[in-house]
Amino acid sequence: MxxxxxxxxxxxxxxxxxxxxxxxxxxxxxxxxxxxxxxxxxxxxxxxxxxxxxxxxxxxxxxxxxxxxxxxxxxxxxxxxxxxxxxxxxxxxxxxxxxxxxxxxxxCQIPRPNMEFETKSVIQFVDNSMQLYRQKRLNCYAMLAILAEGIGDLGEHVCIRHGSFVFHKKNAVEKCFHCSDVTLPFTYQQYCVLYKYWCSYKENQTLPRPMLVDLAVDEWYQAFCKFAKC
Structure with missing residues (x-):
């Protein structure tokens, strides 16, 4: 006990x-x-x-x-x-x-992770989720939360590839803006808004109207795809 x-x-x-x-x-x-x-x-x-x-x-x-x-x-x-x-x-x-x-x-000595595999896994999960969203099998709120988390995951992966382990999605994305070979398709302030939305979603707080969220889903999915190519 x-x-x-x-x-x-x-x-x-x-x-x-x-x-x-x-x-x-x-x-x-x-x-x-x-x-x-x-x-x-x-x-x-x-x-x-x-x-x-x-x-x-x-x-x-x-x-x-x-x-x-x-x-x-x-x-x-x-x-x-x-x-x-x-x-x-x-x-x-x-x-x-x-x-x-x-x-x-x-x-103990842990081998460095296979970041190519890790990143592909995140991309595949987000892409599969987007298909479910387009088939109306996943609502807009959940999809936007998945995108927020996925972008944060990519940010962590970029940091690791640059030699530092930053396991906090918002901090990792912020650090990406200081990587000279990485161009993010959004501003840090924009991601902070998305991150705040993700937190609200996870904590079951009041969320925006569905129509506004639907517009944001497509925009953030495009941003995710561009970030994934960095």
Whole structure:
């Protein structure tokens, strides 16, 4: 059994019940991106899904803010130089660890990520989402949020290719404006407006009328495509 604070309240988790090896928190720099990662000794996929739902109810946070992963999966991702592992290494907070496994893993030599693959994955996801939007299977609000996140992801990737890991989307995009070989098809102020929209969307705040958002979706998708070619 271990305890930690969440939303200014003490929470108790039975590590033996779930087989928890470690608990990490990340995304603190962007409140709407806050996640808890439970690293388990071992876990079947079906059990992991059930655990997420159970822990979300217990902790009173959305299920999509909980990540359940096994030690083996995390080790495999680290050995591949997964961008996700670089992010954890730089910004996660270790809330609980049963052994030194997680500290040793995050301190080990991680290969540099394959940025070409990472960028292609972002582009493919945004393109697929845009197809769903055009088929009216995804609403304009969700699509604009995806574009905001996708542009932020590209900004992070540009920073990494230029030798610095900046895992904060708005800060990464801002830094791109200082890269002499990168020309962004929008201003930093414009992205700040989009970023603020994304935050509002994630936090279920009041959003603009659909017609205005539809116009913005096409414009930002074109901007995303141009940025992706940088």
């Amino acid at each position: 271990f305890q930690f604070q969440l939303k200014n309240q003490n929470v108790s988790i039975d590590d033996s019940k779930y087989g928890i090896e470690a608990l990490l928190a990340y995304g603190m720099e962007e409140p709407h991106c806050f996640h808890l990662m439970f690293v388990l000794d071992d876990c079947m996929k079906a059990r992991a899904c059930a655990m997420r739902a159970e822990l979300a109810t217990k902790l009173q946070i959305p299920k999509d803010q909980i990540v359940v992963i096994t030690k083996e999966q995390l080790i495999c991702q680290t050995k591949k130089g997964d961008l996700y592992c670089w992010y954890l290494r730089q910004s996660c907070k270790i809330i609980y660890h049963k052994s030194n496994f997680i500290k040793e893993l995050l301190n």
